[in-house]
Amino acid sequence: MKVQFVYPAFERHANSHPELLEHVPCNEYLGGPSLGIASIAAVTPPWAEVAFQDDRVHPLTSSVQADLYAFSFFTPAATRAFELADMLRAEGRKVVAGGIFPTMMPEVASKHFDAIVIGEGEGVWPALLDDFRKGELKPRYQETEPFDLTQLPPPRIDLYVNAESPDLHPDDYPLQISRGCPLECDACVVPCSMGKKLRLVPREQSRQALADLAKFGKLAAVTEDTSFFFFSGARRHLKTFLEDLREDPRPRGGKISYIGISMPMILSLDPELLKLASEAGIDRFYLVCGFDPITRDAFGKGDPAAMDRAIQSVLRCHDFGIEPYTSLLVGNDTDDEHVFDRILDFTVKARVPKTEFAIFTPYPGTPAWNRLQAEGRIFDTEWKHYNDANVVFRPRQMSPERLLEGYLSLWREFYKDKKHLSSLEHGQKTIQF
Numbered sequence: 001m002k003v004q005f006v007y008p009a010f011e012r013h014a015n016s017h018p019e020l021l022e023h024v025p026c027n028e029y030l031g032g033p034s035l036g037i038a039s040i041a042a043v044t045p046p047w048a049e050v051a052f053q054d055d056r057v058h059p060l061t062s063s064v065q066a067d068l069y070a071f072s073f074f075t076p077a078a079t080r081a082f083e084l085a086d087m088l089r090a091e092g093r094k095v096v097a098g099g100i101f102p103t104m105m106p107e108v109a110s111k112h113f114d115a116i117v118i119g120e121g122e123g124v125w126p127a128l129l130d131d132f133r134k135g136e137l138k139p140r141y142q143e144t145e146p147f148d149l150t151q152l153p154p155p156r157i158d159l160y161v162n163a164e165s166p167d168l169h170p171d172d173y174p175l176q177i178s179r180g181c182p183l184e185c186d187a188c189v190v191p192c193s194m195g196k197k198l199r200l201v202p203r204e205q206s207r208q209a210l211a212d213l214a215k216f217g218k219l220a221a222v223t224e225d226t227s228f229f230f231f232s233g234a235r236r237h238l239k240t241f242l243e244d245l246r247e248d249p250r251p252r253g254g255k256i257s258y259i260g261i262s263m264p265m266i267l268s269l270d271p272e273l274l275k276l277a278s279e280a281g282i283d284r285f286y287l288v289c290g291f292d293p294i295t296r297d298a299f300g301k302g303d304p305a306a307m308d309r310a311i312q313s314v315l316r317c318h319d320f321g322i323e324p325y326t327s328l329l330v331g332n333d334t335d336d337e338h339v340f341d342r343i344l345d346f347t348v349k350a351r352v353p354k355t356e357f358a359i360f361t362p363y364p365g366t367p368a369w370n371r372l373q374a375e376g377r378i379f380d381t382e383w384k385h386y387n388d389a390n391v392v393f394r395p396r397q398m399s400p401e402r403l404l405e406g407y408l409s410l411w412r413e414f415y416k417d418k419k420h421l422s423s424l425e426h427g428q429k430t431i432q433f
């Protein structure tokens with residue numbers, strides 16, 4: 001029996017707004033697929049043959065033959081996932097799905113798939129396959145308990161690497177060191193999709209994942225912008241991960257592409273841990289802004305003390321030789337029309353070298369989604385527009401049109417005097433847009 005895993009395509013910022021390509025003098029960053037499929041493939045029973053297709057790299061067509069098609073996707077990819085699933089089902093093929101969107105919007109996803117998996121899939125996937133083999137596929141599969149991470153086999157990154165094309169291939173793939181988060185940031189899907197308990201991936205498994213990435217010549221992208229640093233046990237976990245990374249003999253810049261973090265976290269870290277991060281070879285923090293009180297007060301309200309803390313957090317990265325690659329969000333309820341000027345002013349004062357800009361997006365299932373739905377402020381449920389580059393809701397303090405124009409002007413203004421970035425060495429000039 002052959003299972004064809006599919007990672008459906010979605011629109012990046014520059015796909016939604018091609019004019020950005022004229023203004024941003026960097027190559028577009030192609031991140032690896034999320035770990036979902038690699039992790040599910042790793043718990044697939046040996047009697048099932050598995051194959052993987054990244055629809056962004058090789059668009060899926062009906063010529064790809066399999067007994068069962070298994071999709072994993074988040075909200076921006078839902079439009080394409082439904083298009084592909086409908087195409088396959090019209091030809092009589094069986095299609096199942098899991099991931100963040102089916103977990104958050106099971107009623108919507110169910111209309112397009114023969115079965116959906118809600119929540120973490122590792123525990124129920126073997127049973128789903130067994131049911132399919134017996135012709136007894138159920139419409140829904142849901143684990144009642146979070147998966148025990150000590151039982152997690154290494155993700156099948158080999159499937160991803162084998163699906164690359166010479167022209168389109170990620171330099172890094174995600175490496176997971178935790179799941180879940182006890183905090184509840186307004187627009188974040190992590191607590192809703194992975195649970196509110198912070199669970200740590202055992203050290204040996206992270207080491208193995210690092211070794212696997214090294215084997216394929218790939219960097220690790222530690223994507224969790226989690227509450228790690230607020231909890232002492234989690235800080236110890238991060239410290240052991242960084243110590244393992246420091247032991248990795250690959251040169252600086254050759255083992256990890258970035259680690260996700262926030263300004264409050266940077267300010268709360270002791271210098272020893274930041275020094276260790278730098279010694280471990282981390283030369284970029286993916287600094288997510290707009291979710292935390294510092295950035296909301298600094299950019300939205302123009303609070304001078306918060307602005308000072310925002311600047312200090314970026315300067316602290318510079319002090320340790322770590323590039324602060326900021327992701328600056330606009331459209332929070334606290335943002336008035338001055339937010340764009342405040343953000344540009346901040347990038348100058350904090351010496352931000354490169355950045356991306358994002359539009360606040362109420363992802364299904366998040367507290368923001370529930371709140372804005374209740375307030376009747378969501379006017380667009382075309383899922384491909386949920387990619388941080390489109391306005392899908394009515395902002396509180398400006399029109400949707402003003403928010404979109406402000407977002408585009410941020411890209412234009414920030415990069416207008418940075419043409420030199422296009423002359424950087426390969427690997428240094430990629431950016432997420």
Ligand code: SF4
Binds near residue numbers: 181184189190191226
């Ligand atoms: S943004 Fe980070 S800290 Fe906040 S809920 Fe999400 S994972 Fe947790």
